[in-house]
Amino acid sequence: MSKFKKKQGNTTPGISTASLPDIVFMLLFFFMVVTKMRDTELMVKVNTPQASELTKLEQKTLVNFVFIGRPTDKYKMTRGTKPQIQLGDKFSTTDDIPIFLAKHKTSVGESQREKIITSLKIDNDVTMGIVGDVKTALRKAGQLKLNYSAKKRERTK
Amino acid sequence: MAKKNRMSNEINAGSMADIAFLLLIFFLVTTTIAEDKGVLVKLPPWSDEPPPEMKLNTRNVYSVLVNAQNQLLVRGVPMNIEELKNNTKIFISNPNKQEDMSESPTKAIISIKNDRGTKYKTYLEVYNELKAAYNELWEEAAMAKHGKNLDELTNDQQKEIRNGIPLVISEAEPTKFGEEK
Numbered sequence: 001m002s003k004f005k006k007k008q009g010n011t012t013p014g015i016s017t018a019s020l021p022d023i024v025f026m027l028l029f030f031f032m033v034v035t036k037m038r039d040t041e042l043m044v045k046v047n048t049p050q051a052s053e054l055t056k057l058e059q060k061t062l063v064n065f066v067f068i069g070r071p072t073d074k075y076k077m078t079r080g081t082k083p084q085i086q087l088g089d090k091f092s093t094t095d096d097i098p099i100f101l102a103k104h105k106t107s108v109g110e111s112q113r114e115k116i117i118t119s120l121k122i123d124n125d126v127t128m129g130i131v132g133d134v135k136t137a138l139r140k141a142g143q144l145k146l147n148y149s150a151k152k153r154e155r156t157k
Numbered sequence: 158m159a160k161k162n163r164m165s166n167e168i169n170a171g172s173m174a175d176i177a178f179l180l181l182i183f184f185l186v187t188t189t190i191a192e193d194k195g196v197l198v199k200l201p202p203w204s205d206e207p208p209p210e211m212k213l214n215t216r217n218v219y220s221v222l223v224n225a226q227n228q229l230l231v232r233g234v235p236m237n238i239e240e241l242k243n244n245t246k247i248f249i250s251n252p253n254k255q256e257d258m259s260e261s262p263t264k265a266i267i268s269i270k271n272d273r274g275t276k277y278k279t280y281l282e283v284y285n286e287l288k289a290a291y292n293e294l295w296e297e298a299a300m301a302k303h304g305k306n307l308d309e310l311t312n313d314q315q316k317e318i319r320n321g322i323p324l325v326i327s328e329a330e331p332t333k334f335g336e337e338k
Contacts, residue, residue, distance in 0.1 A: 024177040031184035129273035139203040147195040
């Protein structure tokens with residue numbers, strides 16, 4: 001019996017920190033799962049407009065991104081200030097779109113391919129000329145599901 | 158001596174918390190909880206042939222023009238973007254059975270045309286308002302038919318309501334006006 005008898009000191013015991021790693025690990029795993037590291041540097045300024053009728057993009061692997069905007073300050077000298085298209089990590093033209101889509105397609109399983117959505121991240125300030133060209137290129141390439149990326153706002157009355 | 162050795166056999170887990178914290182902070186800093194949302198659009202398939210001439214009753218077509226000055230012309234009349242949604246709703250549902258509005262919601266067609274100089278922001282706003290008009294009509298139909306919100310219905314019921322008021326937004330080739338130099 002005396003084996004289990006605790007030695008009772010005068011000082012009150014501190015809070016046990018033994019479970020601290022567990023708690024921290026739990027948080028750690030949460031953030032590890034949620035984190036999506038930005039693999040591409042944005043070379044164009046994209047400030048998306050606001051809209052109310054939004055659909056969430058569910059499966060990230062089935063989404064490819066097309067950025068349209070004016071080059072950021074870093075690239076202004078070499079690229080000018082006219083709106084540019086960015087595919088992956090480089091400046092592109094509409095001619096590069098079919099190859100870009102085909103490349104993404106190979107990373108997606110056969111059965112999932114018709115669910116591929118192209119997310120268009122387009123700056124507020126861009127005119128429809130370049131957007132129309134991209135849309136035409138996407139249609140020609142057979143990519144018909146689009147998502148105009150936008151920020152949430154309330155529906156107008 | 159032997160007893161002391163056995164005691165120190167366990168790995169000291171005291172620094173575990175520190176390591177975990179370090180990783181945690183790293184992920185906290187790098188995390189951007191990506192909010193990828195947007196207006197979903199389905200484009201018509203491309204064909205090299207010119208589209209077949211379709212005889213459409215003009216009363217069923219709701220034409221929205223957006224010019225390079227970002228002004229709206231709806232069925233030949235200038236309109237503010239704030240009024241667009243409600244007017245579209247009235248056009249589609251045609252509650253007063255007006256002669257110049259759609260015969261029935263299934264026959265209504267929305268047509269958008271923009272210039273190359275139109276701001277993307279305006280274009281998306283217009284598209285968003287038109288979509289909002291349909292969404293509201295669906296919600297109203299769901300309320301009237303089932304007494305529930307649209308998202309509380311089963312998939313089949315939702316589909317039925319959506320097919321009752323089909324979303325048809327056709328986009329014309331933009332005119333070459335106001336192209337950015």
